[in-house]
Amino acid sequence: MSRPLLVTDAGLRDSAIIVAARDVLGAAGLGVSLFSEVKVYDTIPDILRDVNAGRLKAGFADYPILAYNLKQGNFADVRLVDSYKPVTVGTVAIGVRKSDTELLAKINASLAKLKKSGAIAKILEKWGQKADAS
Numbered sequence: 001m002s003r004p005l006l007v008t009d010a011g012l013r014d015s016a017i018i019v020a021a022r023d024v025l026g027a028a029g030l031g032v033s034l035f036s037e038v039k040v041y042d043t044i045p046d047i048l049r050d051v052n053a054g055r056l057k058a059g060f061a062d063y064p065i066l067a068y069n070l071k072q073g074n075f076a077d078v079r080l081v082d083s084y085k086p087v088t089v090g091t092v093a094i095g096v097r098k099s100d101t102e103l104l105a106k107i108n109a110s111l112a113k114l115k116k117s118g119a120i121a122k123i124l125e126k127w128g129q130k131a132d133a134s
Helices: 022-028 044-052 063-071 101-117 119-126
Strands: 006-010 018-021 038-041 088-092
Touching: 038 044, 044 063, 101 119
Parallel strands: 018 038
Antiparallel strands: 006 088
């Protein structure tokens, strides 16, 4: 794997309900034992729609996808909680075969150059990501 492109946080505790996209819930290892109620959605926009409409108090999903969807402006009453401290932290990276060491070195060198020039921060900002998370 390349060096991480983006570090993301995931997790949310709420005494009443936790909602999550199906893949995030499994990946985070969350279970009913942590919450009084767990509702699973198939897509993150479905979660955002219900939070936006007031049917849910909060939702749980991958930060990059949440931030991108919110940046599109379709969920005016939803916000990310910046003060939230994540339960789990994940990374986004580029995967290569173990035998492709030369390719991995080139990818890591290019990523370092893009990060140093500020290009990665600009790309992340364009897509609704925290530029300082890279």
